[in-house]
Amino acid sequence: MLELLASVPTKLHHLSFCHQSSPLSDASSTTNLRPCRIKMENIPSAKKLAQVNNLKSIVNNVRQDTAELAVYALSDRRSMRNLSPASRQRNIYLSPEENPSPGPNFNNLMSKSQENSYSKVTDGMTESIISRARPLNTENHGKSSLSNGFRCYLSLNLQCDEMNDPRARPITNTSLDNDFEESLSFNLPSASSNLSEQTPLLQQDIRKRDQNGPVPINDQQDVERQYPTHQGHWSKISDLIESSKIEKFQRFRLIGRPKSWDFQSLWLKSIQTPAQVLPAVTLGLLLNILDALSYGMILFPRGLAPFSKLGPAGISMFYVSCIVSQLVFSCGGSGFKGGVGSEMIEVVPFFHSMAQLILDDMGDGNPSAVVATTLVAYASSSILTGIVFFLIGHFSLGHIVGFIPRHILIGSIGGVGWFLLNTGLEVTAHLDKMEYKTTTLQKLLDPETLLLWLIPLSLAIFQIFTDKKLNFKYYLPAFVMLIPVIFHTVVASFSKLDIPNLRNTGWIFNGSHGEPWWHFYTLYNFSLVNWSSVLKCVPAMFALAFFGILHVPINVPSLAFVIREDNFDIDRELLAHGASNVISGLLGSVQNYLVYTNSVIFIKTGGGSRLAGILLALTTGVFMMTGSSIIGYIPVMMVGVLIFILGIDLLREALWEPRKKLKILEYITVLVIVIVMGIYDFVAGIFVGIGLAFLSLVFQTSRLSAIRAIYSGEVAGSTVRRNPAQSWYLKNVGKQILVFRLTGYLFFGTIASFEKKVCSMIESAASSEQSFRFVVFDFFLVTGIDYSSAEVFGRLNRNMSKKGICLILSGFGGREELQLTLESVGINQSSGVKMFKDLNSALEDCENELLKTLYASQESRNQQTMLVGSLDVPKLPISHLNALVGSYGSPRRSQLRLAAATTLDECPGVAKHLHLKEPLRLILQIFSILTDKK
Template sequence: MFYVSCIVSQLVYSLGGSAFPGGVGSEMIEVVPFFHKMAYTIMSQVGKENEKAVLATTILAFSISSIITGLVFFLLGALKLGSLIGFFPRHILVGCIGGVGWFLIVTALEVCAHLDGSLTYTWDTLTHLVDPLHLGMWGIPCLLAVILMVIQHFIKHPMVVPLYFLAVPIVFYIVVLSVPSWHLENLRDIGWIFEMPEAGVPFWHFYTLYDFRAVDWKALFNTIPAMFALTFFGILHVPINVPALAISTQLDDLNLDRELRAHGISNALSGMLGSIQNYLVYTNSLLFVRCGGNSRVAGFMLAVGTAGIMMVGPVLIGYIPVMVVGALIFLLGFELLREALWDTWGKLQWIEYLTVMIIVVTMGAWDFVYGILIGILLACVSYVIQTSRVSAIRASYSGVVARSTVRRNPVQQRFLKNIGHQIRVLKLSGYMFFGTIASVEAQTKALLDEKNDEHKPIRYLILDFGNVSGLDFSAAEAFTRMRRTIETRHVEMILSGVEPHSDVGKSLRSVGVWNDKSPVPIFSDLNAALESCENEFLSAFYERRDQEHAQEPDQNRQQPIPADNNQTLSPASIYGTTPRSSNLLAAVRTTLKEEGPLPMNRYASLKEPLPLILQTFEKSTDKNEDFWFRLCRYLERVDVPAGTTLFKVGDTAKSFYILESGILRCEYELEQGNLTECIVAGTTCGELPFFSETARTATVTAERDSVAWELTSREWEKIKKDDSELAGELLKVSMKLTTERMAALTSYVLTSS
């Protein structure tokens, strides 16, 4: 049965089933304990006295279990579930390689030293191993393996290993024959040569044990749970052996689905031919490849050779020195341990290397499966530790740096720069869970610390979820605690980059971060959140400015503030004695001092559009009102009702606008996504495409009833012809304004990414 399973698997893999040209298939040795359980279950029900029924039922159970294993393997491959191996940490596979190496060394000791049963880490075992006779029996094979490793270090030829192991038995028999007192039978009895197996039994003898009339079907049915347990255990080996072999043979284009289908076919065929489970054996394949058998022809020849040995019989085994097999097993064990522990030194992180060592020790001293389970557990723990070290806060900006894309006039820009530190943006990223949320809570508390509050008080704290992929229950609850902490410091928490009905939004709502009774302002993107905060500060600014100048505000031009996207923030009050109110009042007074007299007072004797031109261009030119008066006759007043589209993307730029009142909304359609900005009174619109004579890059629509002054292409041609100095200065101003806008947009893109 062993030979049939090996031949079937080898033919399937070598004839194209597997991606490994030199892959070696063999019986799945690890399932033998399950076979024992199935056999004992059947024997307990059928009875020892019914030997024929026991054998017939047991051998049929073995073959059926192989068919079931094959079906499960094939279904996994057909459903393309092999990609799940990508979630299996590579250092766990390395640890398994080392564990197999330890297991092979232990096996070599058991075979060479003739231990009764498995090796146990006891004093009696140590005494047995250091006995002079037994020490020589396992010490010589161990020394032979070490010598071969030294030779391989200097000679890389693939024929070194096979020639070496052909030479060892030749030297052994030369030594034996040179000593007359040494006889093969004595050496076989002592344990230097394998025992002679029973001869005369045909290779097809196990087929005579199949007798469906003698099968106890009830007992067979009772072994089904063991069959499925065996199948599950067998499945665990493929995701471990195949990727490990791919690493060792440097096969990069591994398709695990293909390997699963190949295993399904080989196991199903093996069961149908009356044999047992098989799989692609890591150690045998690695030895075969390193000996030069990395081709499908070599694999096919191996199958033919195995079939020949099966037919001839195992008579040759009785003449093979034990040291040959022992040295071979020692060699594989040493190489795998070196690959796992020596070659990875300095390449793995210390926690990954520790995990590899724990897996190796657990597999060697305890159990192979337990080693894998402990490795997976340690990988999960190390993942939590390493992930928690990476802050979930991608970046932190104040409102001085993080600005909305609203195109504001110079006075508003100066004021927002002075008060921007009262806006704080925390950009969150990744999947937030119990291991990463702690850093967010800690930094939030640090921002709200009393010392920071006195020097740089915060009024609005924006938590941007634009780059957050999800959060667990612990992280969601942490935001509830953070909200309570933030509110006790009279700071308003704002959420951006989250939709109420998204997965993140549902998680936050489920723990009460916001609800209908106590809503938290939520914005679809960071730009909208920043715009709303800036509007609140500007409202306070205009209110205080009107009080300072003891007059009613000009609703059209002097308070050009965009809409708040249906979200209501707590007002930024200039009254009170809190650090925020005092700081806000100081920012207002500083800006008013820099501004000087109101524009309407400063240019009271002038007629529009000259006051508008001077107010809009004041930061970009040193020319006086006499110079810019020359521009007025080329401009035409245009009324733009709400909802009117001034121009669209791709249109020819025929006009340039200076906005006197109202608000325009500009929408950019980029390959990376859409970007929106507001244009308020006292700013320009459409200057770059107009002066550069290129197509429009955005669509501009009036959000409110607006008034603008338009410079058409025809009038621009007149300016260039009649007043070249004015044309040059206008171009210079437009370039400066464009530079400011590009800097603002670039800053927003960088802070929002």
């Protein structure tokens, strides 16, 4: 490489040529220089050529620096003081105009780089650092740029540490030189030591130090600040806390050093930063309150007698789940600093199903036992969901969740929307249970009940239609908060309207009667729990966990796309969700997850920091402890509006928006899932959807042909170069070779049409007296095969053997799993099936078998020629020969003999060269096709 760089000036005059060598070039230069596509305007100038000439010396200097570093690694810094790298002349990376002298000019260069590096610091500090760094004396330390660079960088860092820490000792040139020499000192045997052939090159203390680990270095010696990192056995857990460990340690260290405090830092960290996130925290708190009033209130089926008064308990459980998830995500669990955690509202239908199951199993004779068992089932489902989340994240299986068909999730979302509409009617119209009967319709149309549900439903529809036209992110919270304001304003305007009467008629919720937020913990009575009923809820728990894990792979990438966060880890988010759900279940609460909508609103309003998330959790906890008394003044229509809005949005997302995106079968699957979930059962709807998705997949994939292409032997031939006679013959008999190129995954859905196609082609060929002799199946593009498909090939082999057709399989090079699957059903060499690694080998074998007929006919004709001698035997025309060979044998054998006879008679240079010996006969046969001259 150095010789090539040195020869650049001598080769500039022929850089534009690729294959020619200039006679003016030096004989010692490289001869095969091919600088193609170099334009004349890109040829370097004389100034740049001067820099290129210095490359050789620069490379030598770099090699010497590498050698010095290798010596430093083997040296001991506690002996051999005042020894620096060997002095040498070197050229700095400057042009000749900037550095005309060969001597070192490193101090000037470093002073320039220091001024550029610290330009962002205040002017006074910059001048102080530069003035104190310039007078370094480097004459006693050789002229190594690497050594001087370390010394200069070390001086800057030490002086910066001195300015930040007043307790640091003053730095002088002498102390700096001693520190630097100590960090680069050697450990060599002294002159008085006895040296012999057995003296180890590496001293004892060095070997001990190497065995114990790396050489310990302090902050002043480790100029690159590369601290060693240690990982525990559970790397996934350590990764969750490693990101915030250093930052937290530095903060605690700062708190423990009051002398380092200053007013500006206190104002920035304690007042200004929290004040900047207060608007986002306020909005996030408002969203949590609205969600708690809407979905926490319906956490228990209020239409059932044992759960009719558990609305406040559901709100408290909602807050606990929300606070736990927010703290886990904001304290380093999630990669999204402004992520908002909340209760998983989509699990409410599962909770109602479990509550109904427990009530049916235990009866309503002991309401306390029913409530205690239901609470244990709720908390157990949260723990189970967290374990599933944690296992998927720990084993890095987050990408597998994406394999679940999307239309199943869409149908589940639609089922949740249907459920929310039913729940909204139950809450606003005070229905015991939503049943599709005439009695339910009569109660909904009753004049005393009609306005209770019609007003919130109308307001929800109005908000949905106006939200599209008003592009205002605070429109929904403002719209919902105006409902109680207007309601109580109207109540205060009319004296006939009083709060107690409105509670009795169903316009306002009944109060919690002074229950504290922790009252739901008193309902946990493990002595009353019926564990057999809890075990009966396990299928619903697993269905709930299955439905819960579908949201994370969807919400996380969607949130990352909106906030432009490219470095997210789905497995880390799953681990965080697992921790938050397990903790929530242990605290007696329910499932939670990262809410996409709330997170987007929270981040866009200035809450994109972990401090904002922690403050949101704290304010939510404060409101949970102090705000339970306001439930008795909340209008029912306020909660009903929120439930109706979400239900209509989910139904629109599931049924209206994908109507033109999904295929017919997929859309029918979505409709069936929504109807089954809404009318019959939520868990059954998920399993019905999975079954329909499986049937839809089989039906759609079965319509795809497993045959990529079909070739005849006339078109598909091997790559073997054959003589004209053989090529002529193979072209005539190539119809007896049939090649199928298969593709995709062969399973029971696609193999039926494949078998039908193959059998029909064989039967049609046999009926037209043009039967095949070889049928080749190429598996090169096949990704896999199941047992049903393998049995089909066994059946084809048995049918073809009866008809004298040879089955050949190819494309097994490096595909042992396919070959083993076929061998498991008896397809091997002993069954008469030939297997080859590629299609070319299979075709070559077929051609060789066909050529044997040609050679047999040729030998037979040679023997006849030797017997008759010189007798003049009249030759029959081809038409008579065709009738003769057709009178005996099968159509395949007749075609082969006819083709052989035609080849020997009509192929150029075949019949007339039979009496010659090799290699003259081969040469004449080859050249006979090029000319008709003798």
